[in-house]
Amino acid sequence: xxxxxxxxxxxxxxxxxxxxxxxxxxxxxxxxxxxxxxxxxxxxxxxxxxxxxxxxxxxxxxxxxxxxxxxxxxxxxxxxxxxxxxxxxxxxxxxxxxxxxxxxxxxxxxxxxxxxxxxxxxxxxxxxxxxxxxxxxxxxxxxxxxxxxxxxxxxxxxxxxxxxxxxxxxxxxxxxxxxxxxxxxxxxxxxxxxxxxxxxxxxxxxxxxxxxxxxxxxxxxxxxxxxxxxxxxxxxxxxxxxxxxxxxxxxxxxxxxxxxxxxxxxxxxxxxxxxxxxxxxxxxxxxxxxxxxxxxxxxxxxxxxxxxxxxxxxxxxxxxxxxxxxxxxxxxxxxxxxxxxxxxxxxxxxxxxxxxxxxxxxxxxxxxxxxxxxxxxxxxxxxxxxxxxxxxxxxxxxxxxxxx
Ligand SMILES: [Zn+2]
Ligand SMILES: [Zn+2]
Numbered sequence: 001x002x003x004x005x006x007x008x009x010x011x012x013x014x015x016x017x018x019x020x021x022x023x024x025x026x027x028x029x030x031x032x033x034x035x036x037x038x039x040x041x042x043x044x045x046x047x048x049x050x051x052x053x054x055x056x057x058x059x060x061x062x063x064x065x066x067x068x069x070x071x072x073x074x075x076x077x078x079x080x081x082x083x084x085x086x087x088x089x090x091x092x093x094x095x096x097x098x099x100x101x102x103x104x105x106x107x108x109x110x111x112x113x114x115x116x117x118x119x120x121x122x123x124x125x126x127x128x129x130x131x132x133x134x135x136x137x138x139x140x141x142x143x144x145x146x147x148x149x150x151x152x153x154x155x156x157x158x159x160x161x162x163x164x165x166x167x168x169x170x171x172x173x174x175x176x177x178x179x180x181x182x183x184x185x186x187x188x189x190x191x192x193x194x195x196x197x198x199x200x201x202x203x204x205x206x207x208x209x210x211x212x213x214x215x216x217x218x219x220x221x222x223x224x225x226x227x228x229x230x231x232x233x234x235x236x237x238x239x240x241x242x243x244x245x246x247x248x249x250x251x252x253x254x255x256x257x258x259x260x261x262x263x264x265x266x267x268x269x270x271x272x273x274x275x276x277x278x279x280x281x282x283x284x285x286x287x288x289x290x291x292x293x294x295x296x297x298x299x300x301x302x303x304x305x306x307x308x309x310x311x312x313x314x315x316x317x318x319x320x321x322x323x324x325x326x327x328x329x330x331x332x333x334x335x336x337x338x339x340x341x342x343x344x345x346x347x348x349x350x351x352x353x354x355x356x357x358x359x360x361x362x363x364x365x366x367x368x369x370x371x372x373x374x375x376x377x378x379x380x381x382x383x384x385x386x387x388x389x390x391x392x393x394x395x396x397x398x399x400x401x402x403x404x
Contacts, residue, residue, distance in 0.1 A: 041347040042333045044100040045355070051080040052224040054336040056249060057100070057346065059086075060093030061301040061328040063265075064118040070304055070330050071096055072118035075230050075251065076107075079223045081200050086110045087219055087230040091121030094129060096330050099348035103357025104135035111197075111204065112143035113232025114216035115156050123160065128167055131179040133354040136362050138181035142196055144189035144206070147214040154184045172370045176362035189215050193243045207243050209234035212279045220244065226336055229295075233302065236281055236289050248336050250295035253302035254286035254327070257312050264309070283316025291321040297341045301328040 029036045049055055055078040062070035072090025076097060079085075084106050086097070097107065107130065112120050127139060143153025161168060161182065168180050187196045190208055197204035202223050209216040211233040218231045220243060229244040231252035244250050256265060261272035276282060280302070281289070290298040300317065303309055310327055317325065324341075326332060331346040398404070 042344045058332045059096040060090040088119040089122045090118045094122045094125035099352045104130035105357040135179040136359045145186045207239035245293045247295040251299040254300035255280035256303045283313045287317040287320030297324045
């Protein structure tokens with residue numbers, strides 16, 4: 001699997017030789033008992049981030065329909081001041097985020113480009129999963145207002161919490177209510193290059209996108225004189241052209257070709273031409289965007305990336321753009337500084353646990369402060385031999401932990 005990805009990357013590298021500045025491997029192995037330097041791999045948690053550096057990780061690059069090796073849209077930006085920002089939390093993406101082994105308290109800031117499931121479907125997973133795995137505080141979500149209140153982010157999150165009411169009320173009692181809360185900051189989707197977040201030297205701006213209905217946006221993150229643009233779903237638009245110009249890393253969707261949408265994705269030709277060229281961005285149009293804004297490095301995503309689709313999209317892009325380019329897969333990572341941009345693949349365990357953060361895990365709420373969701377009728381059905389079977393283990397655990 002990894003080899004396929006690297007082959008595809010080098011196919012791109014060869015085709016764009018001359019402007020391609022990214023080198024996956026490098027150096028030489030000088031001793032048979034020594035180490036191999038400068039490989040393709042980034043091992044999460046093993047490298048300190050420099051003060052003036054951004055690490056950008058593709059945690060989801062796929063499509064609304066599920067695929068085991070590619071989740072739906074999610075990008076994690078880690079900046080040198082320690083702040084981390086999730087841009088979209090598409091379906092399935094939290095498995096990739098979890099494999100980075102970052103304490104959940106550091107993953108509390110989520111920016112949503114729009115409310116298609118492939119961009120926020122895993123809010124449920126980080127909300128409840130992070131809650132059970134050590135997050136001690138509420139999530140913070142930023143997202144666009146809709147053209148009417150019921151099409152906006154606040155409405156979506158409010159009703160998300162209503163839909164998951166049983167989940168919340170039962171965890172409130174056993175764990176603690178605080179990490180189950182979500183605060184929402186809505187902003188005008190029509191605002192152009194408007195600041196939606198500004199703290200600790202990080203500025204995040206929003207620009208409108210043209211996609212399926214009013215509401216979608218793209219984000220521009222600025223830190224330490226670096227600019228990373230996280231493009232949401234969109235037909236190429238003039239706001240991206242104007243405000244993503246000269247980005248250090250410019251991410252923009254590039255969709256499956258209409259022919260592949262028909263061949264591989266079960267769509268009619270009528271739907272495919274609309275989806276692939278009107279509400280999303282075709283490879284040729286993506287290339288035109290990038291050759292116009294001239295980023296230090298361009299990233300295309302939002303397609304199932306296999307040899308055939310990769311080559312079909314690359315052929316289209318190369319008609320209009322020959323600069324530095326990645327056609328993203330999940331677990332690609334870019335380290336961005338003024339001096340260089342390094343692309344690697346993440347090597348992470350399939351069986352990662354969340355790592356504890358600096359905050360102590362919360363205790364369950366005081367008895368009586370949160371309603372008990374289990375009735376006396378259900379409690380009376382407890383099978384006593386099970387209590388007896390575990391009694392000495394429970395006793396020992398309580399003694400070890402000083403519990404009553
Ligand atoms: Zn969408
Ligand atoms: Zn999408």
